[in-house]
Amino acid sequence: MFEDFLYLLRRYGLKVSLTEWMTLMEALDKGLHNSSFTGFYYLCRCLLVKSEADFDRFDRAFLEYFKNVPFQQEVSQELLDWLNRPDTLLDHANWDEEQALKNLGLSEEEIERMLRERMAEQNEEHNGGSYWVGTHGMSTFGNSGLSPTGIRVGGESKYKRAFRVAGERRFRDFRGDNTLDTRQFQVALRKLRQFSGLVDLPPTEFDVDSTIQDTADNAGVLKVRYKRPRENTVKVLLLMDSGGSMDYYAQMCSALFQAVSKSGHFKDLKVFYFHNCVYSWLYNTPRQSYGDGVMTQWVLDNLPSDWKVIFVGDAQMAPYELSGGYYRTNAKDTPQSGLDWLNCFRERYPHVIWLNPSPRPDWGGYWSQTYDTISDIFPMFPLTVEGLEEGMKKLLSR
Amino acid sequence: MNEFKGSQNYVASEELLRAANIAMVLGKPLLIKGEPGTGKTMLAEAIAQSLGKKLIIWNIKSTTKAQDGLYVYDVVQRLYDSQFGGQGVDDIEKYVKLGKLGEAFTADEQVVLLIDEIDKADLEFPNDLLWELDRMEFHIPETKQTITAKHRPVVIITSNAEKELPDAFLRRCVFHYIEFPDKELMAQIVRVHYPDLDQRLLTQVLEAFYRIRQLPQVKKKPSTSEILDWLQALTWGGVDPARVVKEVPYLGVLLKKNEDMDAMRRVWR
Numbered sequence: 001m002f003e004d005f006l007y008l009l010r011r012y013g014l015k016v017s018l019t020e021w022m023t024l025m026e027a028l029d030k031g032l033h034n035s036s037f038t039g040f041y042y043l044c045r046c047l048l049v050k051s052e053a054d055f056d057r058f059d060r061a062f063l064e065y066f067k068n069v070p071f072q073q074e075v076s077q078e079l080l081d082w083l084n085r086p087d088t089l090l091d092h093a094n095w096d097e098e099q100a101l102k103n104l105g106l107s108e109e110e111i112e113r114m115l116r117e118r119m120a121e122q123n124e125e126h127n128g129g130s131y132w133v134g135t136h137g138m139s140t141f142g143n144s145g146l147s148p149t150g151i152r153v154g155g156e157s158k159y160k161r162a163f164r165v166a167g168e169r170r171f172r173d174f175r176g177d178n179t180l181d182t183r184q185f186q187v188a189l190r191k192l193r194q195f196s197g198l199v200d201l202p203p204t205e206f207d208v209d210s211t212i213q214d215t216a217d218n219a220g221v222l223k224v225r226y227k228r229p230r231e232n233t234v235k236v237l238l239l240m241d242s243g244g245s246m247d248y249y250a251q252m253c254s255a256l257f258q259a260v261s262k263s264g265h266f267k268d269l270k271v272f273y274f275h276n277c278v279y280s281w282l283y284n285t286p287r288q289s290y291g292d293g294v295m296t297q298w299v300l301d302n303l304p305s306d307w308k309v310i311f312v313g314d315a316q317m318a319p320y321e322l323s324g325g326y327y328r329t330n331a332k333d334t335p336q337s338g339l340d341w342l343n344c345f346r347e348r349y350p351h352v353i354w355l356n357p358s359p360r361p362d363w364g365g366y367w368s369q370t371y372d373t374i375s376d377i378f379p380m381f382p383l384t385v386e387g388l389e390e391g392m393k394k395l396l397s398r
Numbered sequence: 399m400n401e402f403k404g405s406q407n408y409v410a411s412e413e414l415l416r417a418a419n420i421a422m423v424l425g426k427p428l429l430i431k432g433e434p435g436t437g438k439t440m441l442a443e444a445i446a447q448s449l450g451k452k453l454i455i456w457n458i459k460s461t462t463k464a465q466d467g468l469y470v471y472d473v474v475q476r477l478y479d480s481q482f483g484g485q486g487v488d489d490i491e492k493y494v495k496l497g498k499l500g501e502a503f504t505a506d507e508q509v510v511l512l513i514d515e516i517d518k519a520d521l522e523f524p525n526d527l528l529w530e531l532d533r534m535e536f537h538i539p540e541t542k543q544t545i546t547a548k549h550r551p552v553v554i555i556t557s558n559a560e561k562e563l564p565d566a567f568l569r570r571c572v573f574h575y576i577e578f579p580d581k582e583l584m585a586q587i588v589r590v591h592y593p594d595l596d597q598r599l600l601t602q603v604l605e606a607f608y609r610i611r612q613l614p615q616v617k618k619k620p621s622t623s624e625i626l627d628w629l630q631a632l633t634w635g636g637v638d639p640a641r642v643v644k645e646v647p648y649l650g651v652l653l654k655k656n657e658d659m660d661a662m663r664r665v666w667r
């Protein structure tokens with residue numbers, strides 16, 4: 001009849017199958033829509049849509065297909081979304097080519113020195129300029145600025161360009177009493193247990209069911225059966241990026257942290273934090289205060305290779321933060337760059353995944369460089385319920 | 399033909415009535431989702447009552463297996479009987495006990511079967527029931543018997559969405575999401591439970607209740623069952639309706655979490 005509607009629904013991302021479509025035909029045949037358009041709408045919806053999350057999608061498809069049919073409808077979510085789209089400021093008016101080139105030529109040390117000088121001089125607000133600490137301008141520091149390099153001072157990093165976050169080092173504490181709904185994550189994490197029951201352990205646990213079954217099958221002559229214990233043997237090392245560009249995803253990371261720590265079914269769980277990339281120290285808290293942590297080398301030495309390692313981070317940083325020797329220690333024989341450290345983890349642990357809350361930056365972007373490098377080293381999954389499930393499968397594969 | 403029109407004790411929205419009737423005519427299970435406390439379980443009772451049919455409830459727990467709903471073969475009892483020389487040990491049928499699903503299939507007249515909180519069970523649970531719910535029959539290998547439904551039961555399944563249900567399972571169901579009732583419908587629902595309620599009290603209670611639900615700080619939103627309890631508490635305590643919105647007495651009936659109570663106290667006027 002109107003098969004196009006089926007394909008339209010599928011284009012809108014609703015997984016309508018032929019079975020459901022035929023059911024709808026059957027229902028129409030039986031007159032279940034009561035010959036009314038509203039009845040038809042409800043009939044379609046309850047047969048073709050199987051989650052309240054998809055109701056909106058269905059509504060949009062329905063409206064598109066039947067738009068010429070008069071239909072009373074409140075303001076659609078689509079329209080609300082358009083209205084809600086945040087306005088991007090017309091920053092480009094402030095762009096200054098000469099200043100940009102000049103700023104690119106500055107080294108980090110110079111910029112840091114300049115920031116200290118300006119902070120001492122400055123005593124008022126500046127926006128759109130190229131010298132002072134301010135917003136929307138060409139100076140090498142401030143917020144939402146256009147300079148290709150620089151230091152961000154406070155606020156959220158709109159253009160993600162500031163190579164270090166000065167001033168704002170109050171990282172969100174993942175342990176806070178955040179009551180996000182973490183159940184979906186927990187369900188995904190539970191997968192890590194189900195499979196772990198299958199590990200090869202000697203059969204030591206008395207198996208009541210099989211014993212009775214086999215004894216009965218054996219005409220009542222006792223046959224004792226043992227089974228492998230169902231104990232979870234999975235040990236998890238969770239390493240979380242915190243602060244800087246990760247602030248956007250603090251809620252999501254917090255949900256993951258709570259799900260992991262609450263699930264409590266791992267044999268052992270250790271959580272450490274790092275900023276941008278792993279260097280010689282790992283920290284106990286997201287605040288990453290100096291000294292409150294362990295040497296990365298200690299972790300590598302003391303946690304055996306059967307630990308499953310989960311990195312969480314956006315994998316987006318300045319390239320020198322990953323491959324440069326900026327955060328190296330003085331010792332000669334230790335890994336020199338973040339990349340070296342990551343490779344140490346890869347060599348030590350066969351089961352490592354990287355969960356990324358951020359999508360890959362657009363092609364050719366500055367931030368995609370480190371993203372690609374890291375996803376070459378570790379299998380990378382998006383920090384979503386599906387991504388987490390995929391990741392769990394990867395961790396359990398042998 | 400069966401038709402459900404709501405019942406004396408259950409106020410259903412029009413959409414819900416449609417969905418329930420569609421499911422019954424098509425002979426497919428009706429899957430009900432919705433916030434806790436929106437009366438998912440009550441629906442089955444209401445349908446059974448209004449159709450004048452027997453209700454069989456299969457409560458799902460985290461340890462429930464699909465097999466439990468079909469039949470249980472009591473091997474231990476048989477072993478006992480065989481060792482102590484009981485009568486009729488050769489008769490395996492004596493040791494096969496039907497589960498709730500089996501009970502619904504073998505009933506002499508059509509029944510309403512409620513599979514309550516299907517999402518509590520193991521992730522694979524719904525998949526194990528696909529064939530049985532589709533064909534309304536199952537086979538007992540021990541007795542070489544096939545149990546076929548004499549009358550296709552009206553199957554109602556509720557879920558709190560704690561787990562995602564498998565696609566193959568969803569495809570076979572008629573789905574309905576119970577939205578939280580708006581003020582008008584809520585007033586009707588309350589009226590059904592407390593016909594003699596003072597109108598002034600009801601208005602005040604509804605106002606306070608919906609304001610609390612709208613507070614973003616309150617994480618565990620109170621639901622229908624809570625408003626009913628609250629009304630009972632207020633009536634019992636003889637609270638003056640004028641005080642309800644201002645002071646929100648017996649708050650503990652509405653909010654069950656410490657953080658929510660603190661949050662509410664902070665922002666309430």
